[in-house]
Amino acid sequence: MSSASFASVRRSVAPLELFFDLVFVFAVGQLAHHLHDELSWRGAAETAVMLVAVLSTWALTSFDATFLDVARPRTRWLVLVVMGLGLFMNAQIPHAFADRPWAFAIPLVVILLLVDVFAAVTAPTPVLRRHYRRVTAWAVVSVPLWLTGAAMDHGPRLAWWAAAAAVDMLGVWLAHPLPRDRLSSRGLVFDAEHMVERIRLFIIIQLGETVLTIGTAISAAPVDAATVTAGLGVFVALVCLCASYFQGGEDILARHIATTTDKLLPVRRAVSGQYPTLAGLVALAVGAELAISHPTGHGSTTLSLLLFGGPILYVITQAWWYRASTGQAWGARLLACLAFALAGGVTLRLPPLASVLILDLVLIALVVTLREVHRRVLSGMTAGTGA
Structure with a gap:
């Protein structure tokens, strides 16, 4: 396919891509369960490492499906294979740092190498093939770290896997540069609208999986006024995060993205932002489980970090993207993050139910403010384009 014809293609998100996303968002519940069962700084670090592994494979495969066209049979087969491997990998999240490190690491490294090599060989343009050779070079660095960590005992495994995760995440964030050889996104043909829709659907599915995790906690809790109020309060918080x-x-x-000359850059930023976004939702889900289980119990630093730190990660990521990409609509989000931090300190000694209700107040204020901010920004964009 020539560059010109490739540029003219505008594809909607295929059902297979949405199906693929469901497999990887299954990991949200798995990560939340792992953090809930290992509620410590080490448990948080283990959860973060596995979260990076999950999202890196999602990001690489999603970009492949966009660059290589998921309508092509070879690309569809690639997505299906990654789905199968990813399903098995995500199922091992609760056991990866216990007795099944190889069951997690082997599917992961196969995905990394398969996706990169496949794209390096079959990409439709020389620029893309060269880019994916650089991506493969980064994988050659991270794969031995993943395998070495799997061979280690539980203690040192975290350090090896943290190094591997850092390589994979930095690769996604920086577009896998090599010395004197990096991707020039301004000259790259890219179906940005397609990838924007992928991100949009992926966020919806992440929120949906978080609802399921919290719903499980509500189901396991006794039915009384405090539990019902806490459950409804957490639901309101999720609705507000969605509305933000x-x-x-x-x-x-x-x-x-429709008006910028570099369509890939803001999409890359949006994909990079999925790491803290998902981390925030996992933290909130675990904090919500704790609050729903003991709504009238004692507050704690751990609960405050989860209940308020999760929304901080979610909202501050949005603030960063808006500041870096449009220079607008970020101030209100930053102020909300400061309010979350203050509320987290104030509620350290309050019952979890009170923390949930205060979280709702901050989020509702943010949503009301953003409604006007977004309207004003969109009006300015429309006036600027003469539409």
Whole structure:
């Protein structure tokens, strides 16, 4: 396919891509369960390492499906194979740092090498083939770290896998540069609208899986006024987090990408932002489980870090993206993060139910503010384009 014809293609998200996302968002619940069972700084580090592994494989495969066209039979087969490997890998999350490190690491390294080599050989343009050779070079660095960590005992495994995860995440964030050889995104043909829709759907599915995790906690808790109130309060918090992006925010993203000369850069930033976004949702899910289980119990530093730190990660990622990409709509989000931090300190000694209700107040104020902010930004964008 020539560059010109490749540039003219505008594809909607295929059902296979959405199916693929469901397999990887299955990991949200698995990561939350691991953190809940290992509620310590080491448990948080283990959860973060596995979260990076999950999202790196999702990001690489999703970019492949966009660059290589998921309508092509070879690309569809690649996505299906990665789905199968990813399902098995994600199922091992609760056991990866216990008795099944190889069951987690082997599917992961196979995905990394398969996706990179496949794209390096079959990409439709020389620029893309060269890019994926650089991606493969980064994988050659991280894969031995993953395998060495799997061979280690539980203690040192975290250090090896943390190094591997750092390589994979930095590769995604930086677009896998090599010395004197890096991707020039301004000259790259890219179906940005397709990838924007992928990100949009992936966020919805992440929120949906978080709802399921919290719903399980509600099901296991006794039915009384405090539990019901805590459950409803957590649901309100999730609705507000959803509205903070989908109440006009996605339109700003789409409008910005449609008008920018470098369409890949803001999409890369949005994909990079999925790491802290997912981390925030996992933290909130675990904090919600604790609050729903003991709504009238004692507050704690751990609970405050989870209940308020999760939304901070989620919202500050949005603030970073808006500041870096549009220079607008980020101030209100930053102020909300400061409010979350203050609320987390104030509620250290309050019952978990009170923490949930205060979290709701901050989030509702943020959503009301963002409705006006997004409307104003979109009006300015429309006026600027003469539409």
